[in-house]
Amino acid sequence: MSVLDSPPTSAPLSPARRPPRARRDAAPPATQVVEIQPLPRWARTGSDDQTTAAFRAGAGLALFDQILRGGAPVADVSRAAKDLGEPVYTGCLRQRLALRAADFCATLCRLREDAAALRDAEHLAGGSETSPAGQRHRVFRLYVSLPARLDSALSRAAGQLGLDEAIDAGALAEVATTAPDPLLSAARASAAAMRLCAPSTDAEIFAFVVADLALANQLRWARPVPLLAVAMAHPSLRRGAWAREGGSRPRPSDADWPAAVAFAYGLAVVEAHALAVDLARRAQMLVSVAPMLRAKGAGRVVEMLFADDAVTPAAAASRVGLSDRAARRLFDRLVALGAIRELSGRETFRMYGL
């Protein structure tokens, strides 16, 4: 077994052995993952002042924008990240941020599930029934896979959150496009979304979705990135000048909402940038070991890992047509090579990801 899985550099057992052609078929095209520098210190820290917050958000978003556009120049059709110019791991990046956002929203709704439980509910259920918190997680998962446009997809998201589906997406799009800058666009669109819905927790979650959509739309990102809800959990949002009486979290209906949004995006983009740096390193690792994999459909499994937060061996097996045992062995091999991690920490019902 170890011989079969050994790297291609090792000497073949006998001269009669076939050249590693099959190996090359199974392996995905080698993709260059550009290493990224951590966010400079001046873009990470600063006072709670409104102009500082807006400056920080702008600097952070500009650098994060560079990451999203810093993919391989030659796009391969079979690649997981279909958007031209985006690095391969952006699918995983978006889904992982979506998980963090859903984790916060579950707390907001006073549901007890944490990120690990949400991940289990999503990946082990296989797209069937889920819990109320899982339902909200699915909203985030769905919208990060859609183009960044404020259109009819919004009413689907609203419906999934149990809100009235007859949302006037046109009005929201107009509010978003007439704002002078992307941050204000996000703030105004989310405040408008909150006004359209009844003042409930789910309306607030919907406002977060609308804000991220408006921002991505203004920055011309291919798909939205969940950022606002990720930062809303941060305790420093309860302290700033825009926080409500008694140190509670700012709401989209507040007068100071645009300032709070700028501050929150400043925080979120630091987190997203750090995650991207980490994922770029891990993706580089996975790209480098991918040619060593000999399992059938290994290339497509690697794409699945790039595209999602977590992959179960069962999901990989059914997608690629491997046997369960072969899928488990493939993941064990990837872990042994140090390319991926086991995420659940369990002995059974395991899940793997970058």
Next chain:
Amino acid sequence: MSRVTAARLDRDLSDLPEGMRWREWMLRAEAAIFASAKPVSRETLARLVGDACRLDALLADINEELKGRPYEIVFVAGGWQFRTRPRHAETLRALAGAKDAGPPSFTKLEMLALSAIAYQQPVTRAELSRLAGHDISRDILGQLKSLGVIAPGPRAPMPGAPIAWVTTARFLEMFSLGSLRDLPELDTIEDAGALGREIDDTVEAALDDALGLAEEESAEDSALDETKLEAWR
């Protein structure tokens, strides 16, 4: 479709005098809630009346008029709905074919299981039994499921991949809750500070309270009706 008709409807009624306009809005809201099978949301009602209309005041006025009637408009599961008043539940149950009228009669254990699911969802049968200190049988869950208050959720990552149960929108409707956030705070139920205690302990204490209340009632009838439930909340 609905937006087309809404556009044609004169929402503001600016040609009517103040009082008549309010009266017309009240009638519209009442008609919409009366005709709907599901609770009618705020957004839906807002499309029938003018922007200047304060919906809460409007519904309060409607309820004021309904004072002498055996039904009222209640906010449940994210919208408004007509409800017969709780004290008429017995009358309706006496009718053949309306056995389920009013709040359903949960047994003590069903109530225990339901409240545990509401707070701890998604939760498996094994966890429920451990939490309740009592075996929660499949029959109890089956009964709750047939009443539509719980539904199977995701499968838990445990041997046998058991179903974890969650509550439904019907549950919110039945217990007059706007959302799961409106469940009573556990530490307000249990006055002794919940600080430093395991969540499971607090839940158990809360459940004991609920159970105690249910026991008082089960002396005569195991039914836990709406008014008593209010007291529990």
